[in-house]
Amino acid sequence: MKIKRFxxxxxxxxxxxxxxxxxxAVVIDAGCxxxxxxxxxxxxxxxxxxxxxxxxxxxxxxxxxxxxxxxxKEFGLSPEANEADLYWMKEAAQQCRTYGVxxxxxxxxxxxxxxxxxxxxxxxxxxxxxxxxxxSPGSLVFYASANHFIFSGDVLFQGxxxxxxxxxxxxxxxxxxxxxxxxVLPNETIVYPGHGAPTTIxxxxxxxxxxxx
Numbered sequence: 271m272k273i274k275r276f277x278x279x280x281x282x283x284x285x286x287x288x289x290x291x292x293x294x295a296v297v298i299d300a301g302c303x304x305x306x307x308x309x310x311x312x313x314x315x316x317x318x319x320x321x322x323x324x325x326x327x328x329x330x331x332x333x334x335x336x337x338x339x340x341x342x343k344e345f346g347l348s349p350e351a352n353e354a355d356l357y358w359m360k361e362a363a364q365q366c367r368t369y370g371v372x373x374x375x376x377x378x379x380x381x382x383x384x385x386x387x388x389x390x391x392x393x394x395x396x397x398x399x400x401x402x403x404x405x406s407p408g409s410l411v412f413y414a415s416a417n418h419f420i421f422s423g424d425v426l427f428q429g430x431x432x433x434x435x436x437x438x439x440x441x442x443x444x445x446x447x448x449x450x451x452x453x454v455l456p457n458e459t460i461v462y463p464g465h466g467a468p469t470t471i472x473x474x475x476x477x478x479x480x481x482x483x
Contacts, residue, residue, distance in 0.1 A: 271395050271417050273462070274314060278307045280371065281333040284464055286421060287314065287322075288414075292393035295320040297347075298412065298421050299328055299464060300337030303374075308340045315345070322347060323392040327380070328423025328464060329406045330355035331436070332362045332373065339375040348381025350390075352401060352408030354438075356380070361437055384410060397421075402451050404444020405432030411452065419460035420471075426452055426461055428469040431480050445480060453481065 276285040283301035295315070302308045315322060325347040327335055341347045358365075359377045366373040384390070386401035390412065397412040402425045409432070412421040424432035426448055434441035457472030475481060 271414060275462070276302070276307070276311060276314075278302050278336075279304065280336065282465065283333045284462070284466075285311065285337070286462060287311075287320070288392070288395065288397075289318070289320050290393040290395050293319055293321055294393035294395075295322045296324040296326055296390065296392050296397070297322055297341065298326045299334040299423065300325060300341050300349075301334050302337035302340065303371075308337055311337065312340075312344055324390055325349045326384070326390065326397075326410075326412060327351035327355075328411070328421065328425075329409045330358035330362075330377070331406065331424070332358070332366055332371075332377070334423070334464060335362075335377060338378040342378050349378055350382045350384050351380045352385065352399075352410050353380075353383040354403070355406050355408030357438065358406070365436075400451055402444075402447045404434055404440050404442075404447050406436070407438045413455070413459075418456065418458055419462060420452070420455065421462045422452070423464040426474060426478075427463045427465060428461075428467050428474075429478055431478075449481065 274287040278301045280303040286298040289295035363373045388399045390397040400411040459471040461469045
């Protein structure tokens with residue numbers, strides 16, 4: 271599996287494009303806000319002859335979904351997310367105003383709901399959806415067990431965790447679910463977060479101040 275990371279600048283947020291030799295692909299967290307960011311994502315997909323099969327949302331906070339209307343218009347892709355985050359469609363405009371950001375396009379409703387344990391397939395690849403509530407009720411982590419990496423959204427970061435003070439967040443649940451659902455993965459598992467640099471499960475178990483014993 272190949273990975274291309276885009277860092278979009280509004281907050282900033284990481285967007286990932288994954289594909290294999292079949293050229294089937296998925297896009298995770300299309301947080302592109304500015305026109306040049308949207309164009310860069312489109313150009314990469316077209317230049318590399320990728321056939322995007324899924325548009326995945328780790329969660330539905332606006333910074334991770336700004337580009338969903340564009341992906342629907344350009345590629346006919348509706349986002350796929352956990353149903354527990356649907357309320358963020360109503361919260362999005364107010365949340366953007368709080369940060370002084372204009373919500374230029376209405377959020378796109380998911381075309382398919384992803385539940386804990388669901389398998390997302392593209393080409394010869396599989397991603398397992400792991401529900402890890404706490405940052406938001408519907409926060410999903412996508413686990414490529416064959417490749418030993420996860421896409422953690424805003425659940426787990428290098429040396430930190432996602433905030434739990436937004437609507438629907440719960441700090442105790444976040445800590446509990448990270449311990450029980452992510453830190454049990456092999457130490458060599460690479461963590462590709464929604465913001466910032468990659469890390470590994472082993473490093474976070476040893477060094478993350480929220481979990482270090």
